[in-house]
Amino acid sequence: MITRPSLQKLALPLALLAVGGFFAWQEPAYFGSRNLTQLIVEFSMTGTLALGMFMILLTGQIDLSVGSGVGLIGGVAAVLVFQHDWPAPAALLAAFAAALVLWTAMGTLIVRQRIPSFIITLGGLLIFKGLFWLVIQNSTIPVARGDRDNLYSLLTTYYVPPAVGLALGAVLIAGLGLMLGRARSHRRAHGLPVSKSVWAAGRFVLVAGVVLFAIVRLNAFRGVPLSLLILGGTAAVVYFLTQHTPFGRYLYAIGGNEEAAALSGIAVSRVLIGAYVLMGVAVALTGFMTTAYSGASTTTVGDLMELDAIAACVIGGTALRGGRGSVGGVLLGALIMTALLNGMTLLAVSPEIKFIARGVVLTLAVWMDVSFGRARN
Amino acid sequence: MTPLLEARQLTKRFPGVMALREVNFTLAAGEIHALCGENGAGKSTLIKLLSGIHPHGSYEGELRVDGAVAEFHGIRDAGRAGIAVITQELALVDELSIAENIFLGRPPRRGLRVDWLEMHRRAAELLADFGLNLPPEMPVGRLGIGHKQLIEIVRALDKRSRVLVLDEPSAALTESEVAALTGHLERLRRQGTAIIYISHRLDEVFALADRITVLRDGASIVTLKREEATIPLVIRHMVGRELGDLFPRRRTEASAAAALESAPAPLLAVRDLAVAASAGEAPRLRGISFEVRAGEVLGFGGLMGAGRTELLMHLFGAWGHRASGEVELRGQPYPRPNPGESIRRGLVLASEDRRRFGLILDQSIGFNLSLSSLGRFVRHGRIDQAAEFVGNRALFESLRVKASGQEVRVSGLSGGNQQKVVLGKALQTAPAVVLLDEPTRGIDVGAKLEVYELINRLTEEGKAVILVSSELPELMGVSDRIIMLCEGRIGGTFERDEFNQERLLAAAMGRAAVSAA
Numbered sequence: 001m002i003t004r005p006s007l008q009k010l011a012l013p014l015a016l017l018a019v020g021g022f023f024a025w026q027e028p029a030y031f032g033s034r035n036l037t038q039l040i041v042e043f044s045m046t047g048t049l050a051l052g053m054f055m056i057l058l059t060g061q062i063d064l065s066v067g068s069g070v071g072l073i074g075g076v077a078a079v080l081v082f083q084h085d086w087p088a089p090a091a092l093l094a095a096f097a098a099a100l101v102l103w104t105a106m107g108t109l110i111v112r113q114r115i116p117s118f119i120i121t122l123g124g125l126l127i128f129k130g131l132f133w134l135v136i137q138n139s140t141i142p143v144a145r146g147d148r149d150n151l152y153s154l155l156t157t158y159y160v161p162p163a164v165g166l167a168l169g170a171v172l173i174a175g176l177g178l179m180l181g182r183a184r185s186h187r188r189a190h191g192l193p194v195s196k197s198v199w200a201a202g203r204f205v206l207v208a209g210v211v212l213f214a215i216v217r218l219n220a221f222r223g224v225p226l227s228l229l230i231l232g233g234t235a236a237v238v239y240f241l242t243q244h245t246p247f248g249r250y251l252y253a254i255g256g257n258e259e260a261a262a263l264s265g266i267a268v269s270r271v272l273i274g275a276y277v278l279m280g281v282a283v284a285l286t287g288f289m290t291t292a293y294s295g296a297s298t299t300t301v302g303d304l305m306e307l308d309a310i311a312a313c314v315i316g317g318t319a320l321r322g323g324r325g326s327v328g329g330v331l332l333g334a335l336i337m338t339a340l341l342n343g344m345t346l347l348a349v350s351p352e353i354k355f356i357a358r359g360v361v362l363t364l365a366v367w368m369d370v371s372f373g374r375a376r377n
Numbered sequence: 378m379t380p381l382l383e384a385r386q387l388t389k390r391f392p393g394v395m396a397l398r399e400v401n402f403t404l405a406a407g408e409i410h411a412l413c414g415e416n417g418a419g420k421s422t423l424i425k426l427l428s429g430i431h432p433h434g435s436y437e438g439e440l441r442v443d444g445a446v447a448e449f450h451g452i453r454d455a456g457r458a459g460i461a462v463i464t465q466e467l468a469l470v471d472e473l474s475i476a477e478n479i480f481l482g483r484p485p486r487r488g489l490r491v492d493w494l495e496m497h498r499r500a501a502e503l504l505a506d507f508g509l510n511l512p513p514e515m516p517v518g519r520l521g522i523g524h525k526q527l528i529e530i531v532r533a534l535d536k537r538s539r540v541l542v543l544d545e546p547s548a549a550l551t552e553s554e555v556a557a558l559t560g561h562l563e564r565l566r567r568q569g570t571a572i573i574y575i576s577h578r579l580d581e582v583f584a585l586a587d588r589i590t591v592l593r594d595g596a597s598i599v600t601l602k603r604e605e606a607t608i609p610l611v612i613r614h615m616v617g618r619e620l621g622d623l624f625p626r627r628r629t630e631a632s633a634a635a636a637l638e639s640a641p642a643p644l645l646a647v648r649d650l651a652v653a654a655s656a657g658e659a660p661r662l663r664g665i666s667f668e669v670r671a672g673e674v675l676g677f678g679g680l681m682g683a684g685r686t687e688l689l690m691h692l693f694g695a696w697g698h699r700a701s702g703e704v705e706l707r708g709q710p711y712p713r714p715n716p717g718e719s720i721r722r723g724l725v726l727a728s729e730d731r732r733r734f735g736l737i738l739d740q741s742i743g744f745n746l747s748l749s750s751l752g753r754f755v756r757h758g759r760i761d762q763a764a765e766f767v768g769n770r771a772l773f774e775s776l777r778v779k780a781s782g783q784e785v786r787v788s789g790l791s792g793g794n795q796q797k798v799v800l801g802k803a804l805q806t807a808p809a810v811v812l813l814d815e816p817t818r819g820i821d822v823g824a825k826l827e828v829y830e831l832i833n834r835l836t837e838e839g840k841a842v843i844l845v846s847s848e849l850p851e852l853m854g855v856s857d858r859i860i861m862l863c864e865g866r867i868g869g870t871f872e873r874d875e876f877n878q879e880r881l882l883a884a885a886m887g888r889a890a891v892s893a894a
Contacts, residue, residue, distance in 0.1 A: 256737035
């Protein structure tokens with residue numbers, strides 16, 4: 001019976017604290033409101049992509065093509081806006097539809113032809129990269145014409161007014177409190193063990209404090225960025241899907257034991273294709289934000305983001321062999337990954353070292369996943 | 378005379394449980410000594426001590442070989458002392474040949490090179506010794522499980538093993554393979570090999586063993602000579618309480634009435650079914666016709682490979698390509714089955730291999746129980762988790778799953794309790810026809826009884842049950858009618874008053890015509 005938070009559950013917040021503490025010590029501007037705002041925007045991008053990847057990994061599959069996809073989908077929208085003078089909403093919608101088509105096709109290929117997702121999406125990585133560079137003609141395509149803002153460019157440059165930001169934070173905290181309280185009373189009503197009130201309350205106050213602190217710091221710069229709301233919306237949808245719908249249960253079941261899932265009457269193919277379609281949605285959202293964040297579509301947009309997304313999931317406790325993981329863990333993993341990359345950029349660490357650091361973190365995370373999986377068996 | 382192997386006051390503790398408490402056990406040369414006990418009684422732990430998997434120092438008490446205290450620090454130590462363990466998870470490499478497997482890790486050499494001629498010559502000798510007519514070059518992967526087990530025994534004997542430990546060797550064997558194995562074991566006994574034999578099948582134990590030791594809750598309860606033991610006595614020691622009739626099939630008024638009422642319209646009707654593994658291949662099942670009514674238990678028997686599992690899997694929609702024939706489920710034609718559609722129409726399968734096909738081991742009991750029937754709990758697009766919990770709790774309690782709650786992970790449950798979860802998942806779908814493939818394989822006597830009780834309850838509720846079992850006494854005890862399959866065809870159909878082991882077996886071996894004449 002769990003009455004106290006285990007060390008394992010504390011590991012992620014502690015790791016985040018260690019990363020944050022280290023960079024703040026090296027460079028006090030790390031927690032400055034300007035850098036914090038940047039960090040949050042970057043977190044929104046990595047986090048959104050990681051949430052899509054989370055549902056793929058839950059089923060025991062993988063998607064290596066999403067980094068190239070981010071560049072391609074962002075590039076398609078940019079070309080439509082800048083070269084063909086489409087209104088931004090129409091361009092985003094068209095690119096979004098393209099993402100859905102591509103990921104439905106990939107998912108169908110993986111499921112119906114029984115080709116390992118590793119190979120198909122590795123092919124996707126190269127094909128999308130090539131398409132991307134063809135679409136933007138190896139050049140730099142701005143996301144808006146002239147200085148006029150449009151929906152596309154605003155994705156990462158719009159900030160919610162401070163008062164609205166605070167109100168949203170309050171609603172979030174109140175909603176969270178209500179959910180936790182209801183869950184506890186439900187568990188008690190059914191005679192299930194609940195963690196001690198002290199721990200539950202403490203954890204809630206801590207989360208509320210962090211949220212409020214972040215909003216106040218963000219407001220000191222320009223306010224809560226729109227991209228964070230996109231991430232929040234995505235997280236809410238993914239949480240609902242994975243924890244409260246049959247589709248989500250099936251993701252866990254397929255990752256846990258695909259044969260048993262099929263014999264339990266689950267339409268495995270349809271669920272897997274569904275996971276890839278949702279991955280396409282996450283790729284499109286991330287593609288728009290990432291391209292808007294760099295102001296223009298260039299050949300390097302989206303580079304290696306698939307690895308950051310996978311690392312975020314695995315750091316957050318998602319099992320690579322499928323069947324285990326949580327939305328909260330993925331968000332924390334993405335935050336740790338972003339905090340690390342952002343801190344290294346702030347300290348002007350050379351790209352060579354950044355590559356190595358990313359690789360080390362990914363390797364460590366997977367090693368922990370594997371040894372943890374062994375310990376459970 | 379000093380016993381070959383002796384355990385004195387063995388006690389083994391795991392965090393929170395005492396797996397063995399002061400177990401005493403002796404084994405003499407030329408003796409077959411059976412270990413009996415329910416799942417979790419401590420049989421596996423005892424074997425692991427004997428074979429060095431739990432090393433010396435991790436337990437209390439003494440292990441003696443030839444009267445001298447033995448300190449095994451690993452499997453290799455036990456192997457050097459002449460103890461070989463053959464478990465259900467076979468340690469053979471499928472891709473290698475029979476000869477290579479027998480001499481795995483110690484091939485005969487000529488200088489630095491492997492002496493292949495010598496290896497094949499000696500392998501052929503060993504196989505012939507054992508009465509096995511198999512070419513030594515054959516890849517082990519092409520052998521059936523029975524032969525594989527014999528290859529492991531051959532390997533163990535060639536290593537000069539004096540003590541052979543067989544853990545559930547017959548679980549995956551057909552009756553004829555069991556008979557062959559029994560013959561080999563008796564020969565080994567005459568040659569002076571000591572054998573520890575573990576089996577859930579008491580009739581086998583009584584046919585083979587010189588002595589029987591019963592374990593319960595980690596303690597050695599009693600050691601009996603075969604002459605002084607009876608099956609009811611052993612069972613009583615195993616469960617610690619009296620058990621009634623071993624196969625309590627009841628045709629109650631309720632189930633009989635249900636059968637009568639549905640007599641003109643069977644729940645499941647199969648006519649002249651032929652099924653191939655995939656389109657274009659020769660059919661593996663041919664000319665299968667039968668009907669099953671509400672309140673009935675239809676048993677399917679047959680030797681391994683007769684097509685029993687394939688038939689159930691096909692009816693459920695998880696195997697094969699229907700070459701011809703018709704299936705009617707609750708009066709409706711059902712030409713292209715798939716598992717999801719079957720469940721919606723009221724046909725459900727509880728598979729024989731629960732770990733592979735039945736359970737999501739990493740998830741909780743509750744997760745597994747409702748997995749096939751989540752649709753019932755969905756309100757406005759989301760799972761009503763309170764309704765789901767209550768629905769699962771009803772099953773959890775009526776099936777008497779032994780766990781602290783439905784949030785416990787399935788992987789930690791015993792075989793019998795895992796089987797209950799598999800059955801619960803099937804029942805949660807509110808089926809009309811329940812297909813049970815070997816529902817009692819590898820589970821203990823107490824859990825078996827509960828499964829039989831459950832079958833009775835299902836028929837009383839007006840459901841139809843199709844049961845596949847390799848154990849003839851069980852099949853005869855539980856079924857109202859038995860169809861024996863033989864190489865993909867019906868070898869014979871028997872009503873309850875015609876049940877007779879020899880006739881059923883003859884039908885399974887394609888000799889129905891002879892025995893009927």
